[in-house]
Amino acid sequence: MTTEPRYWLTKSEPSDYSIDEMQRDRVEIWDGVRNYQARNFLREMRCGDLAFFYHSNVKPPAIVGLMRVAEENIVDPTQFDKADKHYDPKATPEKPRWQTVRFEFAEKFAQPLTLDRLKEMFAPEELLVVKRGNRLSVMPVSAEAAAKILQEVRGEAG
DNA sequence: GCCAACGTTGGC
């Protein structure tokens, strides 16, 4: 039995890591997430799930592309790295605290789908990222919302 | 640059 791929949205400040870098790298471990709610969503991700790539802290904030989960339930290596910004002294290889996934690049959208446009398309309950004050960097997206986003990005013909 | 929202920390 197979399950339908689920949809997610992951934020990144393009000054840290952008969709263009993702396109260049093709595959990347989504490391450095240090929020338990976000981590729990990362733990739920399965191979084949799709994640919208959202550029935050830029003008305009927007969904800019799509990634696919290539490897699930990875131990985030940066938690053990003292030199890393995201080093966690409470994490040990025996008892890691932070898991994530490896994403592969899927698509860069021809046109970014801006937060303003997303607010026109969705109520806050329909798409978490349009909710005011939302700081979560990894969140689920319903199949309905994902379909609407993809239709918007690809045009009525697609 | 401001500040609302909210997660985390630590004193008690």
Next chain:
DNA sequence: GCCAACGTTGGC
């Protein structure tokens, strides 16, 4: 285990 203080995120 409460909650004030603090830090961070991220839109505006």
